[in-house]
Amino acid sequence: MAAPPEFERVILDTRSVARVVPDGVFDAFAWSASSTLEWQRPIAWDATTQLSPDLPERLLFVFREDVDWLPRELAHYHAPKFGFTTEMILAPYAIDDATDLLYERRTSAASLMYLATDNLNALFWALHDWSHFHHHGPFEERAWTEFQCDLSALLWMHDNRERISLSTSQWSRLLEEVGVITRKRFQEEGKEAPSVTREAVFALATPRAFL
Ligand SMILES: [Zn+2]
Numbered sequence: 001m002a003a004p005p006e007f008e009r010v011i012l013d014t015r016s017v018a019r020v021v022p023d024g025v026f027d028a029f030a031w032s033a034s035s036t037l038e039w040q041r042p043i044a045w046d047a048t049t050q051l052s053p054d055l056p057e058r059l060l061f062v063f064r065e066d067v068d069w070l071p072r073e074l075a076h077y078h079a080p081k082f083g084f085t086t087e088m089i090l091a092p093y094a095i096d097d098a099t100d101l102l103y104e105r106r107t108s109a110a111s112l113m114y115l116a117t118d119n120l121n122a123l124f125w126a127l128h129d130w131s132h133f134h135h136h137g138p139f140e141e142r143a144w145t146e147f148q149c150d151l152s153a154l155l156w157m158h159d160n161r162e163r164i165s166l167s168t169s170q171w172s173r174l175l176e177e178v179g180v181i182t183r184k185r186f187q188e189e190g191k192e193a194p195s196v197t198r199e200a201v202f203a204l205a206t207p208r209a210f211l
Pocket residue numbers: 128129132146149
């Protein structure tokens with residue numbers, strides 16, 4: 001069996017963002033102030049994967065300590081080459097549970113978990129999930145909820161582009177890929193989709209909402 005790859009820890013800046021979706025999409029927007037996400041990655045990681053709307057591979061939110069009130073699974077089972085032994089992760093199906101339970105307990109995600117992943121697709125979805133963990137909503141307006149989280153992820157990817165080694169053209173490609181996913185989500189709800197543009201992303205960086 002190959003030796004576990006070498007890892008490094010990177011602190012990603014995940015600053016607070018403005019709400020850019022209509023009133024009522026969230027019932028407690030920014031109940032938890034987002035600041036950073038600690039990311040453990042192999043030194044050789046894949047910054048080229050395309051975005052996929054399917055469940056991302058090797059996206060691990062690793063618990064810093066024993067957390068018995070969230071669904072858990074063994075880290076090793078999901079990423080055998082990450083060097084984990086007995087560490088537990090948030091079960092990949094339990095993003096919504098975590099969004100609800102973190103809010104109920106008023107517990108910040110960063111105090112409980114760090115991220116381990118090795119590919120760009122999973123990093124994008126991890127940042128998207130990170131957004132969920134800081135804003136609570138009933139998830140009735142699914143397309144709008146996801147839109148806010150997608151734009152947050154895009155802004156944070158841009159903010160951290162040097163740490164991620166993401167080129168401008170790679171980021172622009174992400175923007176287009178998110179646009180495709182967004183249009184599909186809104187179409188499924190029979191609604192007109194908002195545009196996924198640089199301007200839409202950077203509107204999150206201002207301390208006000210446009211709606
Ligand atoms: Zn989501």
